[in-house]
Amino acid sequence: MADTRATVLADIKNSRSKKASDADRAKAVAERLSGRPTGIIPKRGQLKQSERVDLFAEMATKVHSSVVKVKTYEDVPASVSNYLREHNLPAELIMGSDRRLAKAKWAAEKNLTIKKGPSDGQDLVGVSHAKAGIAETGTLLLASGSENPTTINFLADHHIVVIAAKDIKGDMESAWSSLNKKDDQVEMPRAVNFITGPSRSGDIEQKLLLGAHGPRALQIIIVG
């Protein structure tokens, strides 16, 4: 309600320690929002591209993701099929309309059934393409949209995420910059999911249990 809004804002304004003038404060806020100063970037991820990919794989493995590397997008379907066989999974999966995924020659995997679109919760395996990776923590950045529906990230039992090696950045700040920009500002998709390993819970006696409400397994395929 408009009245409550005014009350809350006035209460904040009146209680705070009055050090700066309103004009100075407005200027400081505008500057911060447009300047977006970068803070401290950990050295851990500041590496050459190839070392960065290795660190990413190492950190991702530490948090119970599994990582494989393939040379080109053409190798992706076979890699996915392998994963399904190794885990005794039916040859079925769901994915969005991601262009890089679409380019891979899925037809070569004759037994594979591919559903397109968002997940309704009945899918054992989902395939997505990440926008970026973060070497610092072994994290994937996925953006919502028809290319990579958000529901696939959380409803599939096995989530297979494909990422281009060149999209693996050192740190979170660099990963942000891989999203589209308008006037130098990030254009936020409806949802940005940073994913670091398969879902887990420690709610029963602090024991680490994988596969809480989201995927039980996270397979990362690095291309390039």
Add this chain to the structure above:
Amino acid sequence: MELTSHNLKSNVKDALGNAQLQKALSNVPKGFIDKRAKAAAALDEFEALRDKGREIKDHTLANLDLYLQAYEQKVIENGGHVHWAKTAEDARRIALEICQKHNAKTVTKGKSMITEEVELNEHLLENGIEPVETDLGEYIIQLRNEKPSHIIAPAIHLNQGQIEEDFRRVHTHLEDDRDMSEPETLLAEAREVLRKRYFEADVGFTGANFLVAETGSSVIVTNEGNGDLTQTLGKVHVVMASIEKVVPTLADCSQILRILARSATGQDMSVYTTFSTGPKREKDPDGPDEYHVILLDNGRSDMLGTEFEEMLRCIRCGACINHCPVYHSIGGHAYGSIYPGPMGSVLTPSLAGVEKAGTLPNASTFCGRCESVCPMRIPLPKMMRHWREREFEQHLQPKAARYGLALWAYFAKRPKLYRALVSFAMPALSLLGGTSKRISSLPLASGWTKHRELPAPEGRTFMQAWAQREALKQEAK
């Protein structure tokens, strides 16, 4: 929130005598402390990032009104709705109105301390709407009709056997003789039961770890994935967050995220960190049709400009709780507030008043571990001292404590008298200790001697020892 903090003493007694609870609590220091220490040590920049986090929050709090308005504008630009709530009652009313507008029958909930603070579940139930907690820990305590005993591990006071009993009691559609001896089975069962609920829910409620002014995004940080299913699958996503959750930019948020998970669970990053910006867009295949944010004040604006302002930097990681020897002994429920441990002992009196929660800041040994691990460098012991002073000023302590302190102060202000008394008392106590040098009962000190023996003082008083030391020094010269 309903408080039973005034019962602290009897709550503590019950907690100490509760064998199940004591067994569960023994897990707290084992897990959290070691993991946090390792994660912090593994990042060279960790201490510098704590300074940075403090700086970001201090800057934001100094301009909170402006950042909230900037945030609101962005949410609206992205097609979302912002509602302002001065009190818990406002927040409950707004939440209910949104649910009623969509004829909601059930709502799912991601883990949110703010909805606990305003007692949203009770309010929805009274109005015929079923709230379903989806975080495993929250789900378990909802089945037990309990409150969380920890802000990030709500069911940490329970053992596996108790959870098994609850699941057998409630999940009656499953076979009675099923094997539930492994924790994995319990988790799988909860996953199965809750899966359906996400799809049935009309509204999904989440809290927010951060609100980003630059983009109008709400951020949740979780491990289970339930928060994301809640906010993705509900037709309407409602974020309930307190006003101090706002940070200026994505860059600022990224800085604080680096210290949040490490301080909380010792993870470099939690499994899911999600930035939500508005409702489903035109070409989106999934996501909520409506996106609402309820911004809650509930006493926080009153903390600005006071000695408790720094508490508003808190990012609810739980590190102070995990490291608190008092919490390790009594668990969360004994505090009688949904915010336990050191952060709760500072926050609860701020939100509920020192009259109702003034006993809490006394539940501290002032060992300082909380401040030493707080990622936002909040001076928690200092603030608890402030509350104790206020409690004293407002004559809220028991008479025995007040008169005892007054008596002590009388002597302390008269050093000669104090020394004379002590130089008499020390040998007397020493005598009382006998050959074992322990005192097993002492008038006025039964609170101590009932549970353990008091070591008898040996030798001289400090002043006597000091005088002798100085004299020896002089001689040596």
